[in-house]
Amino acid sequence: MTDSGLLADRTPLPSELDSRLRDHLTFLIEVDRLKTILRASPLAAADRRENDAEHSWHLALMVMTLAEYADEPIDVGHTIKLVVVHDLVEIYAGDTPIYDTELAKSQREREEAAADRLFGILPADSGRALRALWDEFEERKTPEARFAKAMDRFQPLLLNWMAEGGTWRTPGVTADDVRSRKKVIGEGSTALFEAAMQLIGEGERRGWARPS
Amino acid sequence: MTDSGLLADRTPLPSELDSRLRDHLTFLIEVDRLKTILRASPLAAADRRENDAEHSWHLALMVMTLAEYADEPIDVGHTIKLVVVHDLVEIYAGDTPIYDTELAKSQREREEAAADRLFGILPADSGRALRALWDEFEERKTPEARFAKAMDRFQPLLLNWMAEGGTWRTPGVTADDVRSRKKVIGEGSTALFEAAMQLIGEGERRGWARPS
Numbered sequence: 001m002t003d004s005g006l007l008a009d010r011t012p013l014p015s016e017l018d019s020r021l022r023d024h025l026t027f028l029i030e031v032d033r034l035k036t037i038l039r040a041s042p043l044a045a046a047d048r049r050e051n052d053a054e055h056s057w058h059l060a061l062m063v064m065t066l067a068e069y070a071d072e073p074i075d076v077g078h079t080i081k082l083v084v085v086h087d088l089v090e091i092y093a094g095d096t097p098i099y100d101t102e103l104a105k106s107q108r109e110r111e112e113a114a115a116d117r118l119f120g121i122l123p124a125d126s127g128r129a130l131r132a133l134w135d136e137f138e139e140r141k142t143p144e145a146r147f148a149k150a151m152d153r154f155q156p157l158l159l160n161w162m163a164e165g166g167t168w169r170t171p172g173v174t175a176d177d178v179r180s181r182k183k184v185i186g187e188g189s190t191a192l193f194e195a196a197m198q199l200i201g202e203g204e205r206r207g208w209a210r211p212s
Numbered sequence: 213m214t215d216s217g218l219l220a221d222r223t224p225l226p227s228e229l230d231s232r233l234r235d236h237l238t239f240l241i242e243v244d245r246l247k248t249i250l251r252a253s254p255l256a257a258a259d260r261r262e263n264d265a266e267h268s269w270h271l272a273l274m275v276m277t278l279a280e281y282a283d284e285p286i287d288v289g290h291t292i293k294l295v296v297v298h299d300l301v302e303i304y305a306g307d308t309p310i311y312d313t314e315l316a317k318s319q320r321e322r323e324e325a326a327a328d329r330l331f332g333i334l335p336a337d338s339g340r341a342l343r344a345l346w347d348e349f350e351e352r353k354t355p356e357a358r359f360a361k362a363m364d365r366f367q368p369l370l371l372n373w374m375a376e377g378g379t380w381r382t383p384g385v386t387a388d389d390v391r392s393r394k395k396v397i398g399e400g401s402t403a404l405f406e407a408a409m410q411l412i413g414e415g416e417r418r419g420w421a422r423p424s
Contacts, residue, residue, distance in 0.1 A: 007256050007257060007374065010374070011373060013373070013411075014410050014414045016410060017407055017410060018407070021403065021407055024277055025370060025407075027277065028270075028273070028274055028277060028278075028370060029256055029370055031270070031273060032255055032256040032257040032371070032374075034269075035257060036258045043244055044219050044241055045219060045245040045248045046247065050247070051266070053265070053266040053269045054263070054265040054266055054269070056269045056272075057246075057266070057269035057272070057296065058243070058265065060268075060269070060272060060292070060296045061240070061243060064293060064296065064342070065236055065239065065240060065334070065342075066240075075289070076289065076293075077288065077290055077292060078289060080293065081276060081288075081292065084269065084273055084276065084292065085273070085276075122277070130276070130277075158237060158240060161223060161225070162220075162222070162223050162241060164223060191230070191233065195229055195230070195233055195237075199225075199226065202226045
């Protein structure tokens with residue numbers, strides 16, 4: 001957590017606003033913080049790391065563009081909702097890089113606490129609705145959640161490919177470690193899993209990932 | 213346009229990939245550029261300007277959170293698709309700040325050319341589908357497009373409020389100019405239009421926007 005209070009506390013919204021709407025807007029100001037949470041992945045279009053808001057937008061467009069490769073029929077609109085909210089808890093819990101096994105141990109606990117705090121800003125019914133989407137994404141029990149998760153694992157492959165390795169070059173990580181983290185893509189799309197394996201295989205041949 | 217070629221030309225995707233998927237992925241790499249297109253609005257959570265990808269994600273979450281304020285019933289999933297694609301053409305056409313009347317004259321022409329170029333990267337059917345969403349957003353003939361546009365005009369109000377004026381302080385712009393640009397919010401949501409007027413009115417009283 002970067003701050004003990006809400007962003008909106010710095011410049012409180014006018015008190016004459018309808019109180020339910022005021023809570024909605026307070027939440028929508030607070031989530032501006034997602035734009036400051038940096039991921040490990042480098043952008044393809046600029047020399048800096050990606051942030052969670054950009055990443056979430058990219059996944060939304062990927063869902064729309066790649067839905068035809070889903071193994072099961074998916075509701076595209078619903079799948080987009082899942083990716084739009086999937087990283088919100090990192091506003092308070094921070095990003096947990098996929099190759100950081102130590103940080104991963106406390107991830108679930110940190111993110112549950114963050115979800116309680118963040119979705120608690122909203123009117124109860126609105127908070128429950130967004131929380132349900134986050135839970136659905138995490139549980140991966142629906143075709144939409146499995147495809148959303150596949151997008152979340154596939155997107156950094158594109159950035160790492162463009163960076164000639166990127167986070168594949170994390171010390172201690174081998175090409176097989178990368179392959180292992182990408183298995184979950186196959187739960188949503190066999191075609192995209194195969195494409196992922198082609199990208200990693202070619203990256204390994206070029207020396208962008210350490211032979212296992 | 214920042215570059216004459218495609219981003220993916222710098223590190224071509226493996227040729228053994230299925231050619232249709234390769235075109236989809238080439239497009240999804242190219243759109244990484246949206247993360248580098250800066251808007252006039254300052255972030256609430258950091259001391260820098262917002263980029264188009266972050267902005268588009270923020271609108272998607274606003275659609276989900278504020279749909280109950282729409283004057284007409286909307287398909288939330290479809291409305292999110294509209295906001296996810298609505299600024300893509302700025303990758304080649306650049307951002308046209310709302311108070312820049314000179315740049316606005318050539319906006320339509322620049323954006324049409326950008327749409328042809330960007331959506332043309334995709335397989336024809338996929339390109340047509342995304343182009344149809346962009347056209348729908350621009351034309352504002354559906355309830356979903358009207359609400360999406362309302363979000364696009366409402367979101368900077370929140371950032372400008374947090375910045376105690378932000379782009380309301382653009383030289384030559386008065387509080388009535390700001391009100392005039394926000395009328396389109398009322399085509400999608402009477403309640404949010406009224407909230408916008410309350411924010412601008414209070415901002416004017418505090419000296420964050422120039423009295424008209």
